Amino acid sequence: MWGETLDVHALTGLVEIRDDEDARRAASVDSGRIVAKTPRAVAAPRSARDVQEIVRWANRTGSPVALRGTGHTQAGQSLTDGGVQIDIQGVDRIGPVDERRQTLRVQAGATWREVVGYVGPCGWMPVVLTNNLDTTVGGTLATGGVGQSSHLYGTQAGNVDELEVVTGDGRLLRCSATENASLFDATRAGLGQFSVITEARIRIRRVLSRVRTFRLVYDDLDTLLRDQAQILSRRRFHYLRAWCRHRDQGFVGEDDDRPEAGDWSYPMDVSVEFDAEPDEAGLLAGLHHRRVFRTSDRDIAAFADLAEPTPLPAARHAALCVPVTEAWLPWSAAAACVTRLFEAFPPALLASTNVMLRPLGPEPTPMLMFPRKGPVLGFGLLPYIPAAALQSALPVVEAAGRRLVAAGGKRYLTGWVRRGPDEWRAHYGRQWTTILRWKETFDPHGVLSNGFICYGPRP
Ligand SMILES: Cc1cc2nc3c(=O)[nH]c(=O)nc-3n(C[C@H](O)[C@H](O)[C@H](O)COP(=O)(O)OP(=O)(O)OC[C@H]3O[C@@H](n4cnc5c(N)ncnc54)[C@H](O)[C@@H]3O)c2cc1C
Numbered sequence: 001m002w003g004e005t006l007d008v009h010a011l012t013g014l015v016e017i018r019d020d021e022d023a024r025r026a027a028s029v030d031s032g033r034i035v036a037k038t039p040r041a042v043a044a045p046r047s048a049r050d051v052q053e054i055v056r057w058a059n060r061t062g063s064p065v066a067l068r069g070t071g072h073t074q075a076g077q078s079l080t081d082g083g084v085q086i087d088i089q090g091v092d093r094i095g096p097v098d099e100r101r102q103t104l105r106v107q108a109g110a111t112w113r114e115v116v117g118y119v120g121p122c123g124w125m126p127v128v129l130t131n132n133l134d135t136t137v138g139g140t141l142a143t144g145g146v147g148q149s150s151h152l153y154g155t156q157a158g159n160v161d162e163l164e165v166v167t168g169d170g171r172l173l174r175c176s177a178t179e180n181a182s183l184f185d186a187t188r189a190g191l192g193q194f195s196v197i198t199e200a201r202i203r204i205r206r207v208l209s210r211v212r213t214f215r216l217v218y219d220d221l222d223t224l225l226r227d228q229a230q231i232l233s234r235r236r237f238h239y240l241r242a243w244c245r246h247r248d249q250g251f252v253g254e255d256d257d258r259p260e261a262g263d264w265s266y267p268m269d270v271s272v273e274f275d276a277e278p279d280e281a282g283l284l285a286g287l288h289h290r291r292v293f294r295t296s297d298r299d300i301a302a303f304a305d306l307a308e309p310t311p312l313p314a315a316r317h318a319a320l321c322v323p324v325t326e327a328w329l330p331w332s333a334a335a336a337c338v339t340r341l342f343e344a345f346p347p348a349l350l351a352s353t354n355v356m357l358r359p360l361g362p363e364p365t366p367m368l369m370f371p372r373k374g375p376v377l378g379f380g381l382l383p384y385i386p387a388a389a390l391q392s393a394l395p396v397v398e399a400a401g402r403r404l405v406a407a408g409g410k411r412y413l414t415g416w417v418r419r420g421p422d423e424w425r426a427h428y429g430r431q432w433t434t435i436l437r438w439k440e441t442f443d444p445h446g447v448l449s450n451g452f453i454c455y456g457p458r459p
Contacts (some may be wrong), residue, residue, distance in 0.1 A: 007061070008041040008084060014053040016044040016090075027085045032074025032416060033321045034390065039066065039085040046090045048107075048164060048172055048198035054086055055196065056170040058447040066450040067192040069139025070111065072132065074324050074416045077143075077191060080450045088138055091198055094118045103161055104204050108138025108197040113305070119204055120301045127159045127203045131241075131306055138197040143414045144189050144368050146358055146378060148239035148271070148306065151232050154363040156202070157188040164199035168443020172198075186438040189367035191413060193435075193453060194442040208273035211239070211303040214280075216289035218266040221335045225377070227287045228359045229331065231270065232375060236283065239303075242268035244338070244355035248347065264342070266357070273300065321390045323416030325401045326380035327409035328360065330371035337407035338379060341400055349393060354382035366434075369410040369427055378412065379404065421456030 011017050018024075019041035028038040040063075045051045058065045064083030071078050079085070092109040097119060104124070106115055113133035115126060130140055130147045141163070145156025153159055162176040165187055175184035186194040218224040224242060231237055247263045268289070272278050284292065329337055342350070358378035363370065370376050381400060385393045398418065401411065411417055411427065425432045439446070439455065449455065 008043075010061075011041075011043060011054065011057055011084075014057070015046070015050045018042040018044065027068065027071075027087070028079065030071040030073050030076060030078055032076075032323060033387070034074065034323060034394075034416065035076035035079060037076055037079035037081040039080050040082050042085045042087050044087050044090050048091065048166065051086065051088070051091065051166045051196050051198055052170055052172050054084065055166050055168065055447065058084065059168075059170055059445055062445065063447065064450060065447050067138070067142070067196055067448070069109065069136030069142075070134055072135050072139065073143070073414050074322060075418060075452065076450075077414070077452050078139075078450075083450065086196065088136060088196070088198075097122070097124060097204065098201075101161070102204055102206075103201045105199065105201050106137050107199045108136060108141075110137050111135065112137065112140070115202075116301065116304050120304070123206055123209075124204045125207045125300065125304060126156070127153045127205050128156045129304055130156070133305055137200055137202065141188060141197055141200055141202075142190060142192050144365070144412060146360065146412070148241050150361060150378075151228075151240045151359045152235060152238070152361050154361050155189070155365060155368065157365045157368065158363050159203040160188060160200050161203060162201040163187055163197055165195035165197050167195045168193075168439075168448040169445065182438065183442060185366045186435075186442060188365045191367075191452065193448055194438050195448070207300050208275050209300055210275065210297050211271050211273050211300055212278055212280075212297050213239075213269050213271040213295045213303075214284065215293040215295055216268045216270060216284075216287060217291045217293075218268065218288075219262065219264075219290055221264075221266055221338060223288050224266040224268060224357070225331070225335055227289070228268070228357075228377075229375065230286065232359055232361065237270040238273050239271040240268065240359065242266065242357040244342075244357065246350045246353075246355075248351040268357075269295070271303070319386065320384045321387055322382060322384055323390075323394060323397045324380060324382050324414070325397055325404070326356075326378060326412040326415050327401070327404035328370050328376040328412065329379050329404065329407060329409040330373070331375045331377055333407050334377040334379065337404065337409070341403050344403070345400060346396060349383055349385075349396060352384045354380075354384075356380035356382070366431065369429070369431070371408050371410060379409070380412070380415075417452075419454065421454040424454055425456075 027042045043054045066080035066085045068078035088109040091107045093107045140156050
């Protein structure tokens with residue numbers, strides 16, 4: 001819409017602007033490698049004031065603005081066609097720790113790896129870390145942020161006490177549950193649609209130095225989910241992650257195991273922090289796994305840096321598209337929904353798809369949509385697809401996404417999501433009216449609308 005006609009040079013005296021071909025091309029895709037949108041320029045602020053200058057300029061010129069951390073989404077959530085992309089990574093100061101309140105001040109462009117490097121040596125860790133530490137603090141607070149301790153603590157967005165933001169109309173404000181509370185609610189998991197996060201006070205906790213992991217293997221999903229429910233209700237284990245593994249994905253490593261019957265096995269890693277020897281028998285008592293392996297103990301910092309196991313050799317990932325399809329399923333419907341979904345999924349695609357199962361603890365973030373009642377299970381399909389096969393595979397992946405919603409699930413919005421206004425309204429349900437009001441209040445000229453969420457005609 002704006003493209004070459006936009007005069008970004010009015011911004012050059014205010015912040016660093018990159019508008020050469022290389023910079024614009026690099027900013028035109030995200031990690032999904034499915035959508036391409038080329039910005040007119042990339043703005044690289046170094047402070048909250050710089051961000052404010054850019055947003056005020058956007059309001060004066062009417063230029064759309066997109067916000068980007070490290071671009072790990074899969075449907076172009078951080079991209080703009082012809083607008084200005086704010087690369088927040090230069091706003092990256094960390095500290096100090098507030099020991100009494102158990103919080104850390106950190107600017108939005110710092111990565112979680114940098115945060116771990118800052119607090120880890122002093123015996124602290126963020127309450128929740130995602131599996132990928134190379135994302136920015138702002139990027140995951142704007143989307144949710146789920147990880148191995150989410151069964152105890154919920155999301156990263158739910159574990160932030162205060163934010164500093166620049167609203168879509170250019171105000172630099174602090175917000176929390178007690179100060180500018182609706183701005184706080186709109187911003188956490190708000191996908192950058194209302195404000196730009198510039199700084200956060202995130203919760204941290206004291207950790208023990210070592211982590212012991214047990215890999216429990218199940219042959220059926222119902223039993224695994226029963227055990228997960230037990231772990232959730234008794235708040236057992238500091239960390240938990242589980243997945244579904246298809247026979248065609250191969251079974252490698254000393255601690256992996258083939259299913260005794262059927263095509264699927266369901267491994268679950270449960271981990272405890274320890275200084276002195278943990279009570280293994282007590283920890284595992286009452287669980288119903290078929291086998292258990294003890295993996296080697298790890299130092300807490302090495303444990304925090306956990307990449308997801310992938311179904312394909314790492315060298316091939318760079319050339320693949322990953323239309324991640326994740327949803328929060330009602331616990332009671334999860335096993336039946338997943339079984340039906342597998343039956344309809346082409347076997348050839350299953351072999352190159354990671355399937356994650358992540359239970360979630362209490363979650364106070366209004367912009368994260370969940371099934372109406374009770375505990376929820378995060379179910380994620382991560383299909384690794386060669387670019388040449390993408391167009392034929394996408395309808396299959398999208399059909400799987402619709403099945404998850406039809407089973408009462410709510411999509412997690414970091415992945416591959418393509419929707420029209422009616423589907424967005426259905427996703428947010430009763431929250432939609434509030435969202436439209438927040439949009440009017442915090443971003444009245446729509447400069448932060450980059451087209452990912454379709455608002456439809458204004459009421
Ligand atoms: C390999 C891989 C593993 C992953 N593992 C997990 C996982 O375990 N758990 C999980 O929850 N997610 C996971 N994700 C998803 C990832 O955490 C999210 O996509 C997250 O948003 C990425 O952060 P980012 O810095 O890359 O943000 P971007 O992708 O750059 O931005 C994400 C969204 O946030 C907005 N945004 C960015 N910065 C700001 C800001 N400062 N203020 C306001 N809005 C902003 C953007 O506009 C966009 O809508 C994974 C993704 C990949 C590719």
